[in-house]
Amino acid sequence: MTIHRERGGIAVDEQNMRQDLVHHATEEAHRILGFWRSQVLTADGKFHGRIDQEGKVEEDASRGLILAARLLWTFSKAHLSGLESKTATVSMVDDLYRFLVGTFWDNDYLGFYWMVDVHGAPVQAHKHLYGQAFALYALAEYYALSRNPDVLHWAQLTYEVIEDYGADRDRGGYLESFTQSFELDHEARLSTINHGAPKTMNTHLHLLEAYTRLYQVWPNPHLRQRLSQLLNTVRTFIVDPETFHFRCFLDRDWNSLSSEASYGHDIEGSWLMLEAAVALDDVERVKDFETLALKMVDGVWKEGVDADHGVMNEGIDGRITDGGKDWWPQAEAVVGLVNAYQISGDLQYLERASLVWSFIERYVIDRKHGEWHGRLSRSAEPRPSNLVDAWKCPYHNTRACLEVIQRLT
Numbered sequence: 001m002t003i004h005r006e007r008g009g010i011a012v013d014e015q016n017m018r019q020d021l022v023h024h025a026t027e028e029a030h031r032i033l034g035f036w037r038s039q040v041l042t043a044d045g046k047f048h049g050r051i052d053q054e055g056k057v058e059e060d061a062s063r064g065l066i067l068a069a070r071l072l073w074t075f076s077k078a079h080l081s082g083l084e085s086k087t088a089t090v091s092m093v094d095d096l097y098r099f100l101v102g103t104f105w106d107n108d109y110l111g112f113y114w115m116v117d118v119h120g121a122p123v124q125a126h127k128h129l130y131g132q133a134f135a136l137y138a139l140a141e142y143y144a145l146s147r148n149p150d151v152l153h154w155a156q157l158t159y160e161v162i163e164d165y166g167a168d169r170d171r172g173g174y175l176e177s178f179t180q181s182f183e184l185d186h187e188a189r190l191s192t193i194n195h196g197a198p199k200t201m202n203t204h205l206h207l208l209e210a211y212t213r214l215y216q217v218w219p220n221p222h223l224r225q226r227l228s229q230l231l232n233t234v235r236t237f238i239v240d241p242e243t244f245h246f247r248c249f250l251d252r253d254w255n256s257l258s259s260e261a262s263y264g265h266d267i268e269g270s271w272l273m274l275e276a277a278v279a280l281d282d283v284e285r286v287k288d289f290e291t292l293a294l295k296m297v298d299g300v301w302k303e304g305v306d307a308d309h310g311v312m313n314e315g316i317d318g319r320i321t322d323g324g325k326d327w328w329p330q331a332e333a334v335v336g337l338v339n340a341y342q343i344s345g346d347l348q349y350l351e352r353a354s355l356v357w358s359f360i361e362r363y364v365i366d367r368k369h370g371e372w373h374g375r376l377s378r379s380a381e382p383r384p385s386n387l388v389d390a391w392k393c394p395y396h397n398t399r400a401c402l403e404v405i406q407r408l409t
Contacts, residue, residue, distance in 0.1 A: 017350055018408040021338075021357060028365070029083055029401035035370035036071070036394050037092070039387075045095030047071060049118070051388040055369045062115050062123050064390030065104050069134040072096040074394045076141040081402050097142050100135065101154050109181045111161050115390070125180040129166040130190060130203045132158060137210035144217045155214055162207070163226065171252050173199055173233045174207060197249035197257050201238050205246075205269050208234060212276045224280065231276045231285075234269075235292075244295040259316045263304030264329025267311070267336035270296040274339065290343045297340045300333070301352060309355040310363065310380060323378030330360050331400035338407050353404075372397055 010018075039055070040047050047068070049061035075093045078084040103120045104112040106127075112135045115124035139155040165182040166174045175198055179185045186196050211227040237254040238247050245261035246269055270293040277285040303318045305311055311329040313322040337353035340346070363380040364372045366387070374385030374392050386392050 014347055014350065017354055021350075021354060021404050022408050024357060024361070025401040025404040026083075029078070029398055029405070032371060032394055032398050032401070033075070033078055033084060036074070039370060041071075041092060041096075045092070046099055047096075048388060049390070050386055052386055053369070053382075053384060055387060060118050061389075062117050063103075064115050065112050065128075065131040066134055067388070067390055067393050068096070068100050068104060069131070069138040070393035070395035072100055072138040073134070073141045074398045076138070076145045077402060078398065080141070080145050081406065083402065083405075093142065093145070097139075097146075097151065100138065104135070106180065110157075111165070111178075111182065112158075113180075122180075126185060127165075127178040127180065127182060128190060128203075129162065129174055129176060129178075130200075130206060132162050132166065133203065133207040133210045136162065137206070137213055140210065140213040140217055144213075152218060155218070159211075159214060159223065168199070168252065171254070172229070173204060173237065173254075174230075175252075176200055176203055198252050199250045199254070201234075201246045201248045201250075201262075201265060201269075204230065204234055204238060205265065205272060208276055209272050212272070212279045215279055227276060228280055228282075231273065231280070234273060235288075239269075239292065239296075244292070244299050260314045260321060261303070261316065262314055263300045263311055264313065264326070264332050266296050266304075267300045267329070268332035270336045271339040274343075293336070293343060294340055297336050297349070300336070305333075305356075306378065308363075308380060309352075309359045310376070311356065312378065320378075324383070325359075325363075325376040325378065325380060327364055327372040327374050327376075328396035330356055330364055331396040334360070334400050335403045338404060342407060 039051065042048065047063065048057050049063040049067070050058040052058065072093065075084060075096065079090065079093065103116055106113055106125065111127045112131055113122040113125050114128055114131055115122070117123045136155060136158045139151060139158060143151040143155055162174070165178065168175050175184060177185050186198055190202070208230055211223065211230060215223050215227050237250065240247055243261070245266055247256040248260055248262055248265070249257040251257060274286070274289040274293050277289040300311070303315055306323070306325070310325040311333045312320055313324045313326055313329065315321055333356045334353050337349045337356065341349035341353065363376060366373050369387055371387050373382040375383040377383055
């Protein structure tokens with residue numbers, strides 16, 4: 001993906017806008033990573049499971065798989081990007097890896113537990129495919145950093161578990177949640193609003209990013225086939241062909257169970273699907289997903305972005321049903337808009353990315369306690385939310401910073 005210009009070259013004001021975004025993203029990435037390094041990671045190679053909105057550590061809080069995996073992914077990616085000093089913190093990343101596979105892995109039934117207590121014992125032993133996907137994503141990134149064959153082995157084993165237990169061989173795609181022993185369990189939901197769906201957009205989207213990253217570091221023919229099929233599944237059954245929003249919750253036969261559009265997921269998916277197509281090196285697919293990305297980004301900008309340029313959470317048919325402006329859709333919007341700029345060469349997308357970044361600078365960054373406010377109201381007032389918990393991780397915002405730096409430098 002390159003920037004196209006009819007007359008060649010990039011105008012001075014455009015170059016300045018690119019440099020400004022890169023500068024602020026670099027500063028913010030260092031600030032975010034510094035918070036997690038100094039406030040969350042512990043001397044024994046573990047991490048605090050919860051820190052409240054005032055910065056108070058809850059010492060007995062359980063530790064979640066998503067936080068564990070995203071920490072490993074984030075610091076591995078930061079090292080690979082040159083943002084973190086490898087000599088200074090490589091042992092910390094090694095510790096995160098050992099904690100993930102040594103504490104969350106179920107030696108009896110395979111797969112990763114959803115939650116462990118402060119002593120490392122499982123307190124929620126069920127298996128969400130979403131969690132397995134993030135463990136795989138982290139292991140693939142850490143393997144890219146370490147090139148340790150043992151890490152690749154863990155990634156391959158996790159991939160096999162997902163394929164053996166999670167794939168819906170009859171109707172395609174992947175099923176959502178399971179008991180500890182991988183019996184189907186539709187009650188073990190990621191949230192209370194998933195309509196009891198046996199399949200979700202969210203799990204398929206994040207499995208797609210995990211398979212993409214694994215394929216980039218391990219170009220296995222079977223993995224290529226499954227990544228290709230997964231991308232087709234998302235394109236065919238999860239992207240609505242009329243609205244270009246994702247269908248969030250689905251039954252086993254791919255019938256939609258809800259009407260909500262999740263604007264953050266739409267704009268995140270716009271670039272993750274294209275990334276998968278690029279990894280597969282399929283020219284026609286890349287063209288298709290470039291076109292789709294622009295349609296999805298345009299739809300989010302039209303329906304889901306407020307007058308202050310903050311991205312709202314959800315809507316139905318253009319009517320806002322959740323006007324909150326959580327931290328992660330803002331991060332994903334910046335990447336999605338920069339990606340649209342790269343595809344089209346249209347300066348309006350870069351300008352919009354700058355506007356969303358300005359919203360982040362004004363309202364989302366928590367200057368007092370560190371990191372970002374997790375939840376904001378529609379009027380951009382911080383809502384009660386933890387600085388760190390099972391879901392509040394450095395993945396979205398650090399990744400957005402790293403993507404901006406890579407794409408615009």
